Amino acid sequence: MEEMELIERCKNKDLLAFEKLFSIYENKIYNLSYYTLKNKEDARDVTQDVCLKIYKSIEKFQGNSKISTWIYRITYNTCIDYLKKKKAEISFEEASKFEIDNEYRVESIVEKNEIKNIIKKCILRLSNDHRTIIILRDINGLSYQEISEILGLEIGTVKSRINRAREALKNELTKTGIRRGC
Amino acid sequence: MSLERYLNDLDKNEELEAGLLFELEETAPDELHNEIIDRMINEHTLHKKQKLNHKFLTGLAAAILIFVGARSIYLPFHNLKKSEETGYLKDKKELSKNIMEDRGVAKQAPGVTQYSLSNENTTTDKNMSSANITNDRLETTKKNISQATEKSLAEKTNDVKLQQERKEKDTSEKNYSYDKKEKTQVTDFKNNDINDEVLNNNSNKTSSDFSDKSYVVNYQLYINDEEEEKVRLILAGSTKLSDNIFSLTEEDFKNFLEEVNRDNIQLEMLNEVKEDKVVIEILKKQP
Numbered sequence: 001m002e003e004m005e006l007i008e009r010c011k012n013k014d015l016l017a018f019e020k021l022f023s024i025y026e027n028k029i030y031n032l033s034y035y036t037l038k039n040k041e042d043a044r045d046v047t048q049d050v051c052l053k054i055y056k057s058i059e060k061f062q063g064n065s066k067i068s069t070w071i072y073r074i075t076y077n078t079c080i081d082y083l084k085k086k087k088a089e090i091s092f093e094e095a096s097k098f099e100i101d102n103e104y105r106v107e108s109i110v111e112k113n114e115i116k117n118i119i120k121k122c123i124l125r126l127s128n129d130h131r132t133i134i135i136l137r138d139i140n141g142l143s144y145q146e147i148s149e150i151l152g153l154e155i156g157t158v159k160s161r162i163n164r165a166r167e168a169l170k171n172e173l174t175k176t177g178i179r180r181g182c
Numbered sequence: 183m184s185l186e187r188y189l190n191d192l193d194k195n196e197e198l199e200a201g202l203l204f205e206l207e208e209t210a211p212d213e214l215h216n217e218i219i220d221r222m223i224n225e226h227t228l229h230k231k232q233k234l235n236h237k238f239l240t241g242l243a244a245a246i247l248i249f250v251g252a253r254s255i256y257l258p259f260h261n262l263k264k265s266e267e268t269g270y271l272k273d274k275k276e277l278s279k280n281i282m283e284d285r286g287v288a289k290q291a292p293g294v295t296q297y298s299l300s301n302e303n304t305t306t307d308k309n310m311s312s313a314n315i316t317n318d319r320l321e322t323t324k325k326n327i328s329q330a331t332e333k334s335l336a337e338k339t340n341d342v343k344l345q346q347e348r349k350e351k352d353t354s355e356k357n358y359s360y361d362k363k364e365k366t367q368v369t370d371f372k373n374n375d376i377n378d379e380v381l382n383n384n385s386n387k388t389s390s391d392f393s394d395k396s397y398v399v400n401y402q403l404y405i406n407d408e409e410e411e412k413v414r415l416i417l418a419g420s421t422k423l424s425d426n427i428f429s430l431t432e433e434d435f436k437n438f439l440e441e442v443n444r445d446n447i448q449l450e451m452l453n454e455v456k457e458d459k460v461v462i463e464i465l466k467k468q469p
Contacts, residue, residue, distance in 0.1 A: 015219075015226060022218055030210035044214055051218045052225055115185055120206050134203075138188070141201020170192050 003067060010058045022051050025068070028140060029075045035135045036079040038124055046082055050075045065149055072142070073150045076132065083128075122172035130165035137162050337424055344426070348465055397423060399463045400455050404448040406467045413464060416441045426464040435460040 009017035029050050034043035053074055061070055123134055136142045136150065147162075148155045188202040405413050416438055421429040430438055432455075442449055448467075 013226065015223065018222055019219055022222075023215065026215055026218060027207070027210050030214065031208045034208045040211075043208075044211065044217075047210065047214060048218055048221055052221055055222050055225060112185070116205060119185065119189075119203065123203075123206070137200055138198065138203040139201070139206050141204060143200065166192060166198065173189070173192070 004063070007058070007061065007063070007067060010055075011061075018055055021054070021067075025071050026051065028068070029071065031139065032072060032075050032132075032135055033079055035123065035139070036076070036128070036132055037082060042082065046075070046078050050078050053078065066146065069142075069146045069149050072136070072140075072146070076150055118176055119173070122169055122176060125172050126165065126168050129161065130168050133158070133161050134165045134169060340424065341426070344463075344465075397427075397429065397459075397461050398453055399427065399461050400451065400453045401460065401462045402450045402452055403442070403462055403464045404450070404467050405464060409445065409447055410464070410466070412445060413442075413447065417462070423461065428462050428464075430460045430462060432458055432460065435462075438462075 006017055006021055010021055026047060030043055030047045033046040033050070034040060037043050037046060050071070054071060057074075061067065123131060126134065132151070133147065136147045142150070144155045144158050147153075148158045151158065153161070184202045185205055188198065191198050191202075403413065417428045417430075420431075420434055420438075423429055435455075439449070449462075
């Protein structure tokens with residue numbers, strides 16, 4: 001109910017309501033933008049653009065889906081447009097710099113943050129399609145239905161793509177030596 | 183914990199729960215929120231300004247349309263009224279024709295008329311026509327005034343002359359009657375002839391006074407002040423040639439005679455009536 005009220009206020013161009021809405025979703029927008037574009041500055045620009053798009057087109061939101069799904073879809077489309085504009089494959093500087101020794105074992109990783117960084121960089125090495133679906137499903141925790149709505153795919157396609165993306169991530173993690181029992 | 187679980191399940195190819203990697207979520211920079219809000223406020227004000235501009239422009243356009251519409255409706259009526267007031271004529275042919283008529287220069291040099299016809303500036307045409315009209319009016323009024331003054335002066339001089347002549351005539355008639363009594367019958371005939379001549383001369387003399395008015399007095403009427411009112415009432419329907427001279431048809435004259443005889447008013451014939459109209463002159467009896 002609160003979310004619906006917030007949306008109604010946003011439709012009436014209430015700036016305070018928009019501020020509240022952005023405080024809820026700006027992290028999620030930035031997160032998806034960051035993993036899709038692999039660049040913090042680009043993610044920042046895209047997040048701002050997405051928020052302005054939400055402000056301008058909130059009247060068009062019919063309420064047939066969740067507001068989060070609608071926002072993720074806008075974010076994903078904006079990121080795709082951004083990538084098309086750049087055309088060139090954006091290299092992830094931090095990922096390229098990050099070279100993992102094959103003998104780097106889990107046992108040697110003391111800090112949890114280091115595991116986080118390794119997984120993060122393995123995700124960033126995935127293809128665009130696999131990366132996006134891993135972000136939406138495993139990081140953002142969206143349902144198959146929501147992902148199918150955001151990406152405009154059938155639920156079956158979403159499921160199979162998630163499986164393939166996880167396989168690709170497992171391979172990347174194996175390359176890094178982060179495999180339990182190895 | 184979730185990360186380890188995720189890695190374990192991934193190794194075992196087990197069904198994974200959604201959102202196990204939530205720890206990998208990136209957090210937006212602190213200043214991003216403020217930047218978003220600033221951009222949104224700018225957009226908001228821009229949107230408002232655009233909306234206001236749009237409203238203003240539509241209002242302005244509507245006002246212009248209304249003004250143009252009202253003017254297009256009002257202007258023909260205004261021009262018509264103005265043309266009626268000033269006598270301004272729109273049609274150039276009519277205008278040039280009027281100018282020619284007013285000036286009386288129908289056969290004027292073609293260059294002049296061509297100028298007035300080919301002149302695009304309608305205001306000069308308008309001024310010319312109005313000036314001509316006023317000039318003509320002034321001339322006609324001047325003529326009328328001069329004619330009226332001449333007429334009144336002539337009447338006054340005629341009255342004075344008539345009074346003088348009447349006096350002279352009275353004295354000459356008296357002398358003539360005395361002479362007539364003393365002379366013989368033969369001479370009477372002669373004298374009659376002479377008398378006729380004298381009368382004719384007299385009549386010619388009186389008629390010569392009015393020769394410029396192309397009528398001859400046939401009868402003279404001698405009346406006093408009391409009789410004057412009656413006579414003037416009788417003569418009211420007849421044509422008045424001057425203050426004291428009237429023109430009557432034969433029938434009217436017969437009626438007039440009856441009226442005059444009834445009141446025993448003296449009427450003296452000067453000339454025979456040769457035309458249909460009889461001219462009578464009113465003279466006041468000497469006290």
